[in-house]
Amino acid sequence: MTILEGSVALVTGGSRGIGKALVTALYERGAKKVYATARDPRTVTHPDAVPLALEVSDPASVEAAAAQAQDVTVLINNAGAAVNANFLDSPVEDVRREFETNFYGPLLVTRAFVPVLERNGGGHLLNVHSALSWIGLAGSYSASKAAFWSQTNSLRLDLRPRGIEVTGLHVGYVDTDMTAGIDAPKSTPESVAAQALDGIESGAFEVLADDVSRQVKAGLSGDLAALYPQLAA
Numbered sequence: 001m002t003i004l005e006g007s008v009a010l011v012t013g014g015s016r017g018i019g020k021a022l023v024t025a026l027y028e029r030g031a032k033k034v035y036a037t038a039r040d041p042r043t044v045t046h047p048d049a050v051p052l053a054l055e056v057s058d059p060a061s062v063e064a065a066a067a068q069a070q071d072v073t074v075l076i077n078n079a080g081a082a083v084n085a086n087f088l089d090s091p092v093e094d095v096r097r098e099f100e101t102n103f104y105g106p107l108l109v110t111r112a113f114v115p116v117l118e119r120n121g122g123g124h125l126l127n128v129h130s131a132l133s134w135i136g137l138a139g140s141y142s143a144s145k146a147a148f149w150s151q152t153n154s155l156r157l158d159l160r161p162r163g164i165e166v167t168g169l170h171v172g173y174v175d176t177d178m179t180a181g182i183d184a185p186k187s188t189p190e191s192v193a194a195q196a197l198d199g200i201e202s203g204a205f206e207v208l209a210d211d212v213s214r215q216v217k218a219g220l221s222g223d224l225a226a227l228y229p230q231l232a233a
Contacts, residue, residue, distance in 0.1 A: 001203045002124040002165060005030030008071045012056055012109060013079030015043040018128060018174060021189035022076055023049050025197050035069050037079070054079075056105030066112035073123040074200065075113045077106035080128065085140035095140040102144035107151060114164065122163025124200050127152045131172045131213040134220055135227055156205065167204055169196045172212030 009026050013019040014036030023036045023046050036044040041051035052069060055061040056079050081101040085094035106127060117123040132142040133149040149168060156166035174187050192209045199207035208214045216227070225232040 002074065002200050004074070004197060004201055007031050007073045007123075008033045008035075008069075008120075009074040009076060010035040010037065010052070010065075010069055010072045010113070011076045011078055012037045012054060012106070014038060014049065015040075015045070018171070018189045018192055019076075019078040020046070021193035022078065022196065025190070025193040026074075029197060029201075031074075033071070035065075035072065037065060054109075056109055057100040059108055062108045062112050065109075066116060069113075070116055071120065072113055072116050073120050074126070075110065075117065075123070076126045076128070076196075077109055078126075078128045079105065080145075082138075082141050084138045087139055087143075090139070095143075098140040098144045099147070102141070103147045103151065106148060110155065114159065114162070117164050118162055123165075125155065125159065125164055125166045126196060126200055127155075127166070127168050128196075129168050129170045131170055131210075131216045133170060134216045165200075165203055167196070167199045167207060169199065169207045169209060170213040170217070171209045172216075173210075 004026060009031050011019050011022050011034060014023045015038040023034050026034045027048055034049050035052045036046060036049040037052045037054035038044055039055055041053045044051035052065055054065045081098055083094050083098040085098060110125060129149050130145045132138050133145040136142045152166060152168045159166055171192050174189055174192055187210045195207050195209045208217055219227045
């Protein structure tokens with residue numbers, strides 16, 4: 001299990017939404033320091049957070065952030081994009097852009113910070129996924145999150161011998177800027193952050209933060225037509 005009190009955490013995409021809530025919750029649980037990353041660090045508003053410039057898809061930016069944050073013990077890959085490109089009609093460049101942010105970005109960040117976590121005695125990695133990791137309703141977004149989920153499952157095996165635990169967080173709709181135009185029940189970022197940190201502290205492999213995530217995950221063992229009613233029409 002990972003103790004958050006006294007930890008040093010880094011949250012990518014830490015200036016808004018779930019990331020901002022995670023920064024606040026980490027301090028509430030006694031974290032000693034929290035790096036909150038953003039493309040523009042001036043958008044980080046938490047008074048105690050350490051703003052850090054980071055573009056997760058830019059290797060040079062990732063390496064610069066890792067060089068500056070050498071005391072990290074908890075890494076949270078939260079930054080993401082929602083391009084939702086259609087596989088048949090959207091430019092292939094849009095699909096690639098989604099994967100650059102949602103798959104390759106956290107991979108670059110993880111590879112840069114694993115040596116840091118090891119030098120600091122091990123630690124914890126939290127990857128923020130989606131219920132759409134398990135159901136292909138959002139084109140390139142679903143595909144990139146599915147690939148990220150698979151990455152997390154592999155990393156969990158690779159990092160355990162190195163003293164680094166891995167938790168995957170899955171959520172449905174959360175009341176953030178990304179879902180502002182969606183009329184559906186939504187979880188609060190604060191609720192999701194609290195459950196995510198509970199998962200870190202308990203050593204959970206996965207955290208399913210709402211009913212949607214739990215229902216979709218359970219549906220993976222059933223017939224595809226149950227997950228995709230369009231197939232039964």
